Amino acid sequence: MAIDPAKQLERNARLMELLARTALADQHAFAELYRLTSAHLYAVALRILRESAAAEEVLQESFVSVWNHAGSYVAAKSQPFTWLTSIVRNRCLDQLRRREVDTVTVDDEDEGMALRDEGPTPLELLVSSADARAVKTCVEGLEGGQKQALALAFYRGLSHSELASQLRQPLGTVKSWVRRGLERLKACLEASGMGR
Amino acid sequence: MNYRDPDRADALAAQYVLGTLRGRARDRFVRLLRTDRGLADVVNVWEERLLPFSESLSPIEPPARVWSQIVSRIQPGRSSSTQPASIWADLRLWRGLTLAGFVTAMALAIVLLSPPQRADQALVAVLAGQDARPVLIASVDRTGRTLSIKPVTPLQLDPDRALELWALPQGGAPRSLGLISASGVVQIPLTGPADSALARVPALAVSLEPRGGSPTGLPTGPVLYSGPIQRLF
Numbered sequence: 001m002a003i004d005p006a007k008q009l010e011r012n013a014r015l016m017e018l019l020a021r022t023a024l025a026d027q028h029a030f031a032e033l034y035r036l037t038s039a040h041l042y043a044v045a046l047r048i049l050r051e052s053a054a055a056e057e058v059l060q061e062s063f064v065s066v067w068n069h070a071g072s073y074v075a076a077k078s079q080p081f082t083w084l085t086s087i088v089r090n091r092c093l094d095q096l097r098r099r100e101v102d103t104v105t106v107d108d109e110d111e112g113m114a115l116r117d118e119g120p121t122p123l124e125l126l127v128s129s130a131d132a133r134a135v136k137t138c139v140e141g142l143e144g145g146q147k148q149a150l151a152l153a154f155y156r157g158l159s160h161s162e163l164a165s166q167l168r169q170p171l172g173t174v175k176s177w178v179r180r181g182l183e184r185l186k187a188c189l190e191a192s193g194m195g196r
Numbered sequence: 197m198n199y200r201d202p203d204r205a206d207a208l209a210a211q212y213v214l215g216t217l218r219g220r221a222r223d224r225f226v227r228l229l230r231t232d233r234g235l236a237d238v239v240n241v242w243e244e245r246l247l248p249f250s251e252s253l254s255p256i257e258p259p260a261r262v263w264s265q266i267v268s269r270i271q272p273g274r275s276s277s278t279q280p281a282s283i284w285a286d287l288r289l290w291r292g293l294t295l296a297g298f299v300t301a302m303a304l305a306i307v308l309l310s311p312p313q314r315a316d317q318a319l320v321a322v323l324a325g326q327d328a329r330p331v332l333i334a335s336v337d338r339t340g341r342t343l344s345i346k347p348v349t350p351l352q353l354d355p356d357r358a359l360e361l362w363a364l365p366q367g368g369a370p371r372s373l374g375l376i377s378a379s380g381v382v383q384i385p386l387t388g389p390a391d392s393a394l395a396r397v398p399a400l401a402v403s404l405e406p407r408g409g410s411p412t413g414l415p416t417g418p419v420l421y422s423g424p425i426q427r428l429f
Binding site: 014016017019020021023024026027030031034038039040042043044046047048052055056059060063064067068069071072073078079081082085086089093097119120125126128129130132133150153154155157158159160163178179182183185186189 | 207210211213214215216218219222240243244245246247248249250251252253254255256257258259261262263265266267269270324328364365366367368370398399401419422423424
C-alpha cells in the first residue's frame with residue numbers, strides 16, 4: 001500500500017501552515033496540529049518506552065516544546081512531520097537514558113507480553129513502511145541481521161548492548177550490523193531518489 | 197573524535213537519528229549540533245531517510261488528559277519579551293478552522309506552474325485565513341529587493357483599519373514589513389536581497405491594525421492570514 005504523494009503534499013502543506021500559526025501563539029492552530037499528529041506521535045513514543053505514563057509525559061513535553069519553538073521550524077530543511085517525530089524520538093531516548101541510570105532492566109518475560117500487545121513486530125513494521133514508501137527493495141537488500149538490528153533499534157530504541165542481548169550475538173557483531181545496515185540503506189535510498 | 201571527517205560525521209549522524217548513539221557520545225554530539233550547521237544538515241538528511249519509517253505505526257489516541265496538561269502548561273505566564281500581546285493569542289477568529297489545506301497546496305501549485313516572469317528562483321508565500329483559503333500571495337525573486345503582495349480576490353476592509361504584513365523570524369518577535377492594500381498589488385521594499393533579508397523567516401502573517409498600522413511595532417490586532425515562505429531554488 002503506497003502513500004499517496006498528493007495526500008502527503010496536502011498534509012505537509014497543512015502542517016507547515018499550522019506550525020507557522022503556532023509560532024504566532026495561535027492556540028487554535030496548535031490544537032489542530034495536536035489533533036492531526038498526536039495519535040501518531042503517541043504510537044511512536046509508546047513503542048519505544050512501552051509504558052503509557054512515560055509515553056504520555058514525553059508527548060506532553062514534546063508539544064510544550066513545539067509550542068515554544070515552532071518559530072524555529074525551518075520549512076526548507078525538513079518536512080514538518082519529520083521535525084515533530086524527531087522531537088518526540090529524542091525525548092524518548094532521553095527517557096530511556098534516565099531509566100538506564102535508574103537501572104531498570106527489561107527481561108525477556110516482559111518482552112514477550114509487550115510484543116503480543118503491540119501487534120506487528122519491528123521487523124514487520126520496517127518492511128511494511130518500506131513498502132509504503134516504495135523503497136521495499138532497500139529493506140529487502142539488507143542482510144537478515146542488519147534488518148533485525150535496525151528495526152529493533154529504530155522502533156524500540158534498543159542500544160547496541162541491548163541489541164546484543166536481544167539477538168544473542170556479540171556486541172561487535174551487532175555494531176557492525178547496524179553500521180553496515182545504515183550504509184547500505186543510505187546507498188539504496190539515495191539511488192532511489194530518497195535522501196540526498 | 198574527529199567530527200570534521202565527513203564520513204565519520206555521517207556515520208555518527210546516522211546512529212544519532214537511529215537512536216544507537218547513546219550516553220556521553222550522544223551528549224557531545226548534541227552539543228556540537230547546536231553550533232555546527234553542516235552537521236545539523238547531515239542530521240536533517242538522515243532524519244528524512246529514517247524517520248518516515250515510523251509512519252507504518254498504527255496511530256494510538258493518547259488519553260485526553262495529555263492535551264489538558266499541555267494547555268495548562270502553555271497558558272499561564274507567557275513571556276512578554278518574545279511573545280506578542282495577549283490579544284494576539286486570543287484568536288476567537290480562528291474558531292472553525294477547517295481542513296482545507298489542499299486549497300493552499302493547489303494555490304501554491306498554480307504559482308509553481310506559472311512561469312516566473314524574470315527569474316526561476318523565487319520566494320513565495322501563500323497566506324490563508326481561518327478557512328485555509330488562499331487570500332494573499334507574496335513573492336520576490338531570490339535576489340530581488342521588493343516583495344510583491346497581492347490579494348487573490350479583493351478583501352473587505354473598514355476605512356479606519358489597515359492590514360499590516362509581518363515577517364515571523366525564527367525564534368523572534370514579528371517584524372513589520374509594511375502596510376498592504378485590500379485590493380491591489382503592493383510593492384514592499386526589503387532591507388536587502390530577499391535571500392538574505394528573509395533568510396531566517398519561515399513565515400509571513402497579516403494582522404488587522406488601526407489605520408496607519410500598529411502603534412506599538414508589534415501586532416496589536418488578530419492574525420487574519422498567514423503562510424509559510426516557500427523557497428523555490
